[in-house]
Every structure is written in structure tokens, then in C-alpha cells.
Amino acid sequence: IDSKLPWVGTTIFTVMSKLAADCGAINLSQGFPDFQAEAALFDATLQAMSAGRNQYPPMAGVAELRTAIADKVAALYGADCDAEDEITVTAGATQAIFTAIAAFVRGGDEVIVFEPVYDSYVPAIETVGGKAVYAALRFPDYRPDWEQVRSLLSPRTRMIIINSPHNPTGSLFDADDLAALAELTRDTNIVLLADEVYEHIVFDGARHESVAAHPELAARSIVVSSFGKTYHITGWKIGYVLGPRELMREFRKVHQFNVFTVNTPCQLGIAEYMRDASRHLGLAAFYEGKRDFFRRQLGASRFELLPCRGTYFQLARYGAISDLPDQEFARWLTREVGVAVIPVSVFNHDGHDERVVRFCFAKQEATLAAAGERLRAI
Numbered sequence: 001i002d003s004k005l006p007w008v009g010t011t012i013f014t015v016m017s018k019l020a021a022d023c024g025a026i027n028l029s030q031g032f033p034d035f036q037a038e039a040a041l042f043d044a045t046l047q048a049m050s051a052g053r054n055q056y057p058p059m060a061g062v063a064e065l066r067t068a069i070a071d072k073v074a075a076l077y078g079a080d081c082d083a084e085d086e087i088t089v090t091a092g093a094t095q096a097i098f099t100a101i102a103a104f105v106r107g108g109d110e111v112i113v114f115e116p117v118y119d120s121y122v123p124a125i126e127t128v129g130g131k132a133v134y135a136a137l138r139f140p141d142y143r144p145d146w147e148q149v150r151s152l153l154s155p156r157t158r159m160i161i162i163n164s165p166h167n168p169t170g171s172l173f174d175a176d177d178l179a180a181l182a183e184l185t186r187d188t189n190i191v192l193l194a195d196e197v198y199e200h201i202v203f204d205g206a207r208h209e210s211v212a213a214h215p216e217l218a219a220r221s222i223v224v225s226s227f228g229k230t231y232h233i234t235g236w237k238i239g240y241v242l243g244p245r246e247l248m249r250e251f252r253k254v255h256q257f258n259v260f261t262v263n264t265p266c267q268l269g270i271a272e273y274m275r276d277a278s279r280h281l282g283l284a285a286f287y288e289g290k291r292d293f294f295r296r297q298l299g300a301s302r303f304e305l306l307p308c309r310g311t312y313f314q315l316a317r318y319g320a321i322s323d324l325p326d327q328e329f330a331r332w333l334t335r336e337v338g339v340a341v342i343p344v345s346v347f348n349h350d351g352h353d354e355r356v357v358r359f360c361f362a363k364q365e366a367t368l369a370a371a372g373e374r375l376r377a378i
């Protein structure tokens, strides 16, 4: 077959989770919690089901959830989003990203992405005939270089995709980064796609600099979030996008024929649950505790830990343990040591390998301690 995506295989998250299961390894690869969400979320969802809310919701999402999202982003970011026209509920962030790219990127358009780049962006760009242009987040602090980004801009640049807090590196964009981005995109028609799925997971007193809080950028942006990350329900596949009405109108033209709508009772359950803001506001401290616990576990190991300012991922260099390329090392670690991780080079289009792997610490302390014991022994 004449593949549209000849270089694309199976996503690394599926590959490593399967290998972990096949080997009986502790799975610190794919990012998902191994603990349960709160019963209150399930109760609210069951209640919606029992009350007969089981048919198609409005195309953009149930009103209760869009209102709850509008209230959240107003409280957190001072964003004035109209729940009717400027918020759409999606089937997770992955669909939101794909739909946004399909809605705005034409054949031959260029899209600037930052490497290491989350693995769904470039296949989505190429599926619609766009071309990815790569800016670097440079090892070891993974900071953007705005002069490099300036040099990559062209009349064909249609979109820039940013991701902060950043998966896989755990780095953050700060206020100066958003200012630089605003300056670079001023007087252009570039659409910004801001992947903020880890918006509530930032550490050490840092603040998440949301594009939604930056009026100039927000005016040209689709901002993406995911309830999977925030409420420990990655398998529910529900997220949302924010955007000014002119952009949202285009987003919805595609969304309606892409998924049309998203699971009604789960939307209602989340809407009820998220009214208690402590549930998302408490997330940073919750995961900071896990980050610190996991870093202590690895303290006496031969892994060299890189900084982690946000997300639930910890990067580590393993050069003191092995000379293997990172993909081989990840497989060896899974098979022989019993801990599955993600090799970071898969997020670089040229396979550039810093010999760094990613651990997911969204796990119970017992899981992290068991992994720590194995990792200290090598």
C-alpha cells in the first residue's frame, strides 16, 4: 500500500506497555496512574446515567461541563471564555490536537514543533499534508531558543505547537517565553496550538503560564487540556479546547464530523466533580510528593536525574550504567531489570539520542519503591 505515513510505526506508549505486560515488568513507561480516582467522580457519573442522560449531548459538549470549564479558566487564568462559542469538549487531548491541525493546516503548510516532540503531533500534521519544522528544546535543560524559532518562520508557517508543562522533559515555558512567542507571531496569521494537558502539575511554587492568561496569544490560540491527566482517568478520553469564536467555529466544522460528540454521562460526572476546585488545585502538591519520593528512590542509584519542573515524568541519564542506545536500553531495562521506561530519542525526528529515559511517577508509593529497589541494584 502507498502509505501516507511510511515512517510511522506503533506508538512507543503502546509498544512499551505491551512489553511491560509481556515481561511482567513494573510499568513506568506509558503515562497513566496506577491508582483509583475518587468515588465521588464515579457516583456523579452513575447518577447521570441513572437519570437517563445517555443520549447524544450537544455537539460542543454538555452545557454543565462547558460552564464548569469557563468558571475554572476564569478563576485560574482570568480568561473570559464564552461557554457557548469558545469551549468544546473533545475525546481527549489527542482528538483535540488532531482536529485542530486538520481544521487549520492545509497541504504544504508548515507547522513549527519543539523537539523532543510529543508523538501525535507530526503524524497528524503529515496526515493532512502539512510539513513539520523542528525547533529544539536543548538538552539538558530543554529551554526554547527563540532566535532559532524566528529563523524557522516562513510565509508558509501556519501553526506553532507548544506544550507546557512539557512531555517528556518536564520543562516549563515561563512568562518570557510567552512574551517572545507573542512578539514573533505579531502581525502574522499563525495559529498557536497550546497543549496544556499538564496545566495543574507544576512544582516548587512555579506557576503554569497558560496561553489562556495571555490575551494577545489567546486571540490566536487553541488551548488544549485533558481530564485524563487532571482527575486520574486517562481511559475516559475526555478533554477540551478553548479558543476565540472565529477559531472555534473552524475547529467545530471538523470536530462535528470527526467525533461529533463525547460520552454524555462522563461529561456530566466530571462537570459535577470539578466544581470543587481543590480537586485540580491540589494536584501539584500531590504529584510533587510523588516526584520527590521517586527522586529519593533513585538517589542512591547510578541514574543521573534531570530537573523536573512539571508533568508526572522524570528524565534520567543512564550513561554510568550502560552504553546502549536508549531504545535498546529501555528494552533491556524492561526485560532484565523489570522496569519499563520510555526512550526519549523517539521524540526526535532524526533519532538524536542523549541516552536519556523517561520514568512515569504517577504511581502508588509501593510501585515506585519496588521500582526503586530494582533500579538501585543495577
Ligand code: PMP
Binding pocket: 031, 091, 092, 093, 094, 095, 118, 163, 167, 195, 197, 225, 226, 227, 228, 234, 237, 238, 239
Ligand atoms: N498531549 C500530551 C503532551 C500528553 O502527554 C498526552 C497524553 N499523555 C496527550 C496530549 C493526550 O491526552 P489524552 O489522553 O487526553 O488524549
Ligand code: GLN
Binding pocket: 011, 013, 014, 029, 030, 031, 032, 167
Ligand atoms: N501521553 C501519555 C504518555 O506520554 C500516553 C498517551 C498514549 O498512550 N497515547 O505517556
